[in-house]
Amino acid sequence: MIQGAFAVYYRELLILRRRLSRLIPSWSVSPLLYLIAFGYAMGKHVAVDGHTYMEFLIPGLIAMSSMTQAFSISSEINIARFYWHIFEEIQAAPVSDLSYVTGEVLAGMTRAFLAIAVILVLGLLFGVVLSLNVWFWLAIVLNSFVFASLAVGLAMLVKSHADQTLLTSFVITPMAFLGGTFFPVENFPAWAQKVIFLLPLTHAATAIRTASFGDMPSLSSLFILAAIGSMFFYISVLFVKKAKD
Template sequence: MKGFLGVYLRELFLLKNRAFKFILSLSVSPLLYILAFGLGLGKHLTIKGIPYLQFLIPGLIAGTTMMQAFSINVEINISKFYLKSFEEFKCAPISEVEYLLGEVATGITRAFTATAIILILAYLSGVKPVINFSFFALIFLNTFFFACLGVISAMLIKSHADQTLITNFIITPMMFLSGTFFPVENLPPFLKELIMYLPLTLVTKDLRKVALGGQTVPEDFFVLSSLCLIIFLLGLKAVKYGRD
């Protein structure tokens, strides 16, 4: 798996060299959401008897980790269209599995860094979510799924403009509608039915349950793991297509 290490190390070196900017940019959005929605708009708000900030933090973690994992497509696109460094991977004797795992590991690293920042901000705001194995497992599955999706989109698109379309039409609506900021039950029935089956909705629901001291549904883990396996296999196909 040296090829995997090569791909992963490249991204880690890039993160290391831009560590300050990276951490700063990771902190801005969650901080704004906590300030605007949590402390501003939701100061006196409760949902099902839970203070809004406590309700918001798990959703924010699910949404932000999705965004961070998916955003590896930006780095891949830069290497494809601008730096042309993707050509080096095309020349190298590296397998599709190694390449995909390397990029997915990067997405997971970015997402867990974002989680740590949100947790620090949550503690500073007086919210202490329950953190256990299920909590991390859910974040892992969420980031694995969306990192694979990020790689697939990067492999299939032909220009930067196509990438913006995917983000605007798929990722941003999911961030807002999958139960991140409000319960999905509040949505109109037809939309609710659709949203309920999105992976982020499942993760947000379970992560919130865990963070508030509840138990997850084992079937949900099975569904999420199956989705990860399917998208990983699709990711391998996409990498092969992207290399050819």
């Protein structure tokens, strides 16, 4: 199982290494624009819970980027399925469904961590230093695990890149703007808060932000992320099996 998972993971790492020089600038553009537009233009004189808006924003960007980059592994899977037919080759290889999902999820999480490193560097350039404690990294691991697992499962369902775009528009984009990334969840109406707290990114953004300020995040948020990630991982294994059949 370990060898199969490593083989899948190593293949994705080789692809990532070849594209890294192009990916790093692309990972930098959106956070940089958010920091300039929201951090300076809008939030220069705004304080949130005793912190500057820039300090509030960067943990949210970390949560959002770890989500989007972990989920982006689904696009790599679709390219491999539709154009290179790698999935068919993996079917013929002695790689179990569990090994395949594990390797792809690890690849998605790796992309997330690299994108987070870019944001942390940008944060330093803007004079923001966060507390990178164990709770901070645990929240990031769980968040990237959730969305990488979701990505693998959904990648097995889509039939084209158009379907993938729709999933991104209806699943990822709403969470990016409603999950407490740019604004405190408490600013929304009470009924909206109940809906927003159903989103995994809300718990991730809250946990990452709390940890980055040097405090211990809510264990319930971490547990919810772990439970959702485990559920998505299990479903992904089932979807891979169904796709092979």
